[in-house]
Amino acid sequence: MKVTQLLASAAMALGLAASAAMAQDDPVKVGFIYVGPIGDFGWSHEHNIGRLAVEEHFGDAVETTYVESVPEGADAERVLTQMALSGHDLIFTTSFGYMDPTINVAQRFPNVKFEHATGYKTAENVAVYNARFYEGRAVIGHIAGKMTETNKIGYIGSYPIPEVIQGINAAYIHAKKANPDVQFSVVWAYSWFDPAKEADAANALIEQGVDVIMQHTDSTAPMTIAEDRGIVAFGQASDMANFGPNAQLTAIVDNWAPYYIERVQAVIDGTWESHSVWHGIAEGMVEITPISDRVPEDVRAEAEALSASIAAGEYHPFTGPLNRQDGTEWLAEGEVADDETLLGMNFYVEGLQGEIPQ
Amino acid sequence: MIRLIKRPTPSRFWTAATPVLAVLLTMIAGGLMFAALGKDPVAAIRTIFYDPLFDPNFASYSRPQLLVKAGPLILIAVGLSLGFRAGIWNIGAEGQYIIGALCGAAVGLAFYPAEGWYIFPLMVMAGALGGWAWAMIPAILKTRFNTNEILVSLLLVYVAQQLLAAMALGRMRNPQGGGFPGSRNLSQYPAASNPELIAGTGMHWGVVAAFIAVIAGYILLQRHMLGFQIRLSGQAPRAARFAGVNPARLVVFCLGVSGALAGLAGLFEVTGPAGQITIDFNSGYGFTAIIVAFLGRLHPVGILLAGLLMALTYIGGELAQFMLGIPSAAIQAFQGMLLFFLLAVDLLSNYRIQLGRPEVA
Secondary structure: OHHHHHHHHHHHHHHHHHHHHHHHHOOEEEEEEOOOOHHHOOHHHHHHHHHHHHHHHHHHHEEEEEEOOOOOOHHHHHHHHHHHHOOOOEEEEOOHHHHHHHHHHHHHOOOOEEEEEOOOOOEOOEEEEEEOHHHHHHHHHHHHHHHOOOOEEEEEEOOOOHHHHHHHHHHHHHHHHHOOOOEEEEEEOOOOOOHHHHHHHHHHHHHOOOOEEEEOOOOOHHHHHHHHHOOEEEEEEOOOOOOOOOOEEEEEEEOOHHHHHHHHHHHHHOOOOOOEEEEOOOOOOEEEOOOOOOOOHHHHHHHHHHHHHHHOOOOOOOEOOEEEOOOOEEEOOOOEOOHHHHHOOOOOEOOOOOOOOO | OEEEEEOOOOOHHHHHHHHHHHHHHHHHHHHHHHHHOOOOHHHHHHHHHOHHHHOOOOHHHHHHHHHHHHHHHHHHHHHHHHHHHHOOOOOOHHHHHHHHHHHHHHHHHHHOOOOOOOHHHHHHHHHHHHHHHHHHHHHHHHHHHOOOHHHHHHHHHHHHHHHHHHHHHOOOOOOOOOOOOOOOOHHHOHHHOOOOOOOOOOOOHHHHHHHHHHHHHHHHHHHOHHHHHHHHHHHOHHHHHHOOOOHHHHHHHHHHHHHHHHHHHHHHHHHOOOOOOOOOOOOOHHHHHHHHHHHOOOOHHHHHHHHHHHHHHHHHHHHHHHHHOOOHHHHHHHHHHHHHHHHHHHHHHHEEEEEOOOOOO
16 A cells, blocks of 8 residues: 555656656647537637637647537536646636636646636636627627618527627617617527527527527527528628628627737746736727628728727727616716626616516 | 348347447447548547546546546436336436436525535435426326327426526526526535545545446346336337236336436536536436447446446547547547447347358248
8 A cells, every 4th residue: 555655656756747847848738628619610610710820820839739519517627627637738718617617627737827718717827818799799789770671680699698698788789879770689599509599599580570680609500591591690709701691791700819829928938927808809809800792881881980989999889878678777978887897797778678587 | 142140039149249349340430530530540549448547647537537427327327228128218317317406406505505414415305306206297198198208208308408597597596606697506515515425536426326226227127026027018018018017107117217316417416526507507418328328238237337438438539639639529420439330230149140042941
């Protein structure tokens, strides 16, 4: 018993020494875990493009790995632990539901650095990063308000979490400004990636008379349906023009590459520190792709101006006067929403129909 | 010319040899697939089957994880195998798993933050009862109205999922969670948690329950009158009726036991490895367990081995993804091959292959 223990600890010490020595000249090992397949052509696809950009930028100095379609929960914790055990220096966990697993694993591996996307829990070795998707939603909301003829806009939500609710509110506020008669129908898919369910949702919305579709799910199915049924839609997370050459008016693209390169560089330089960042159009993390010719020129110009004013910091998509759905005041005239409220947003703004599932 | 001749009784040799043969064939076909993807097939097979067990970097962690992943699969599959043997098809273990977790978690959350030794046992009972009750719906509909239990139990999975989402967003939402969906973390609430019993082994109460279920299932099927009735009903329903088997009672028993075991699996998962009720807390254990039950030839010991093998392909598959860059779809195809080959070579235990001309009758 004693001998085996001794042997085990000796082996471990050797292993530790070896891995410490290896860390000096070996390439920096960067891991990614994705909630969907990299072929979703949406959320996970864009994170993977960010990973490939890291590989291209650093060449042999960096080795990247990934695991796709990892369920949020116990499985994620296991994958992260195995990544940490296999000598990764930096691990990006790219879905909201990886938050607790990331924190748990980070506690056990203080020397491994973690970056969690869209969460709110940080630690000494866990940084969080997120994009202000609502800025892009404001721009497409404006276009949607101008483009709808039936005044009905469909919105396919994933989960009723603050990030998604921000998007619905931002899109609604700006669609309403562009077209006071506009109405939103929100359908919840309860999945980030479920092409069949998303397609059903899109079809159901179209049956209800919706002629513009927005989505906060990761597959291209709603875009394909929109193309087939001859209505218009907006690409989510990634440019989906290939799936809806006529249907796509524009897309909100999540551009993670610059951030990933910056953070890997920080690890190489030894300057990595935990932080919490929330970047938007200004930093280039949220991009609006060139707007389709189907959109009249004046609307295009308005949308571009809106995007530019958000980027310049002159305009915040959540600027008062704004009321909550129940009619109580949220923001007074000229008041701007603070980040804390936005990050915990669990209410609709006035005018939106329906309830957030409780 | 190749002809198949049915054996009078299944070959004992091939019954034991086919699973091994199936694994070997999967390795060959899978290896070809990995090679076609431009990956080193030997390295891929080694990463999936060998590294989780013996690699010095991973083994100490992934061996216990094998039990954690296999535990719920085995627990559910043993229950399902009873019904499958009797020709009673409970396809809705996933739903029973969810309801078990919800009922158990509800009891635990109701006691929060009280401390007491009795809380966890109460939760276990609630979990089993929840799963049992959810399985009673197809059971009663079948015995009273002769509905099809396959459809009813399957469709109830979707009802259970909606209920899960409603609970995670509503009644069970963590009041201190900043508005985010998901319950309190039960694994951080000592009176309600299902921790690792011996550090570093992965053993938690759910794994213990799985082992007990294997033993109990074995005794029931081999040594007990009820087990005989179950086997008889599956093989010769008419003979079973003559032998005095009450089919309605058997339906209620088989669905009830499989529901209760699935509910237990859900409860042990939500209090242990998963930790909390979340919108997508269920990750397909109830469906994968159907594969495990058949992979284990509906035999408790076979299921034990099949559960461990399935868990190995999951854990090894994840390693293969990030160590060799094999896409997850290829891993799923690989798991599918395993089932395919197992069912295909099953032919050998039931049929004899004869080469040459047919004998003149």
